[in-house]
Amino acid sequence: MSTYFSDASFKFLRGLARHNDREWFHSHKADYESHVRGPFLRLLADLQPALREVSEHYRAEPKGNGGSLFRIHRDTRFANDKSPYKNWQGARLFHARSKQVEAPAFYLHLQPGNCFVAAGVWHPEPETLRRIRHFIIDNPGSWKAAAHGAKFRKRFDLDDDEMLVRMPRGFPADFEFADDLRRRNFAAFRSIDDATMTGPRLRKTLEGDLATLAPLVDYLCAALDLEF
Template identity: 70%
Template structure:
């Protein structure tokens, strides 16, 4: 089995977090390429067959421009934090129609002590939120089977970082899954420890995670009239 990341990957990211400036990054660009970017692109390439088995409409795309891997550069135009670089590296395994309509995605995050894998809708627009809420309201039994599956809940956490304090307007407060409708994001995720990220079991573990998250992503796709 192949290992992708190493202690050197985390050493670079820790160093970048301490020295988040262009001069330091340029002096260590070769480390970034060798230990973070290129290994991540190989991982993305190797995950595509397993992802296609989950859904033929999702892509693990290793292209360096327009592909799955996010840029390490931050967009700081509208942020008070003007740090030029992210102190992590992330990749989105996306729906082929993502540029046409809002779509859920799978996500892999590499960061010392904070790596994780997840899937769902993150920061959807209000219209997309309403569509998902209405779909859950109209299809509660399938939602229960998919999003409240004990096996899924034992392995993954439902993100609760942004939750409304009361029922969203227009939805019944006594609905069985009203707490789920209060969510602004619908994302299941789980942490991945550093030893797993640097070890030989990473790809097989992620392949199992993608398969386990598939039914949840399928439900979100149905809510948004997307193929799965």
């Protein structure tokens, strides 16, 4: 089994976190290409067959621009932090219609001590959030299976950030999954230790994660009238 990332990948990202400026980045750009960007694009290409088995409507695009891999450059136009680069690398495995409508995605994150795999909708628009909440009200049994199954919850946690203090207006407080209706993000994640990220079983591990996350993504696609 081949490996993708290495200690050199983490060394570059740790260095970038300490020296987040254009001069340092350009003097170490070859390390970025060799140890971070290049391996990530190769991983995305190798995940394509497994992703097609999960859903023919999802894409792992190993393109330099406009594909799954996020740019390492930060958008600082409206940010207080003007650091020009992210100190992590991420990739989004996206729905074929995601450029037309808001859609759930799978996500991979590379960062020393903070690697993870995730899936769902993050910071959705109000209308998307409303549709998901109403779908859960109307389909509680399949929500329980998708988001609260024993196998799923043994491996993944639901994102609890930014939950509402109170129930959203118009939703029943005595609903079986009332806590879920208070969520602002409908996403699940699992941490991946650095040794696994740099080891030979990373691709197989991620293929299993994509399959386990699939029912949640399928449910969210159904809530938003998207194919899965």
